Amino acid sequence: MxxxxxxxxxxxxxxxxxxxxxxxxxxxxxxxxxxxxxxxxxxxxxxxxxxxxxxxxxxxxxxxxxxxxxxxxxxxxxxxxxxxxxxxxxxxxxxxxNYVRVNILQVINYIKEEELEKEIREEEKYQHALLLDLSGGGMRIKIKEELSYNDIIVANLIHDNEKITVRGKIVRIEKTEDKKYICGIDFDDMDNVTREKIIRTVFRIMRKQRELI
CATH class of the missing domain: 2.30.110.10 (Electron Transport, Fmn-binding Protein; Chain A)
Incomplete structure (x- = not known):
């Protein structure tokens, strides 16, 4: 119990x-x-x-x-x-x-950490990704470029006008039939405040999805 x-x-x-x-x-x-x-x-x-x-x-x-x-x-x-x-x-x-995971389709921006220059913030440096699912521990995304295991990315998640910046490590890579890549990402070095924001977002999405059934 x-x-x-x-x-x-x-x-x-x-x-x-x-x-x-x-x-x-x-x-x-x-x-x-x-x-x-x-x-x-x-x-x-x-x-x-x-x-x-x-x-x-x-x-x-x-x-x-x-x-x-x-x-x-x-x-x-x-x-x-x-x-x-x-x-x-x-x-x-x-x-x-074992965080609750929710399926969601949403376009997000990401960039490899090694390419991120702290003093430069142009959005064109970021790549587009399709967010497939989300949890307090990680996410899955679909992307065009080929990344490698253990690459670190920084991504911006936006839900209900709230922007959450996350840092994650690539732990799984699957090539799709349309020559794109589905990457499993574990959030890395995340503070409790950010993790709680993500968990709240997951619960919000789950509630909205239940209301549509």
């Missing part, structure tokens, strides 16, 4: 419609948890009793947990409003080597 250990003051992400709201755990009781009113870009989330919340929690060991909770109501303590939510259920633990 997956064990989720929420603690007081830990940060959580609340997935709602097409946005991600920030919140924190304020108290943990026997049958319920108090969380701060989730907020995104200054907008507070309004919830009804009985609604199910999808949430993401990052622990201090590098693990990512996805889970759901039921909204039990609102309460106020010391003149501060909180939501009361039930204990987590449908808990999924996503380890670093």
């Amino acid at each position: 997956t064990k989720l250990e929420l603690v007081i003051n830990c940060k959580i992400d609340v997935l709602w419609e097409e946005d991600i709201y920030k919140s924190t755990v304020q108290d943990i009781k026997d049958e319920e948890i108090l969380i701060a009113i989730p907020v995104s870009n200054g907008i507070y989330l309004t919830l009804e009793d009985g609604e199910k919340l999808e949430q993401i929690f990052y622990d201090d060991k590098g693990n990512v947990f996805g889970y759901k909770s039921e909204v039990l109501g609102r309460t106020t303590e010391n003149n501060i409003p909180f939501y009361r939510i039930g204990k987590p259920f449908e808990i999924t633990r996503i380890q670093r080597r």
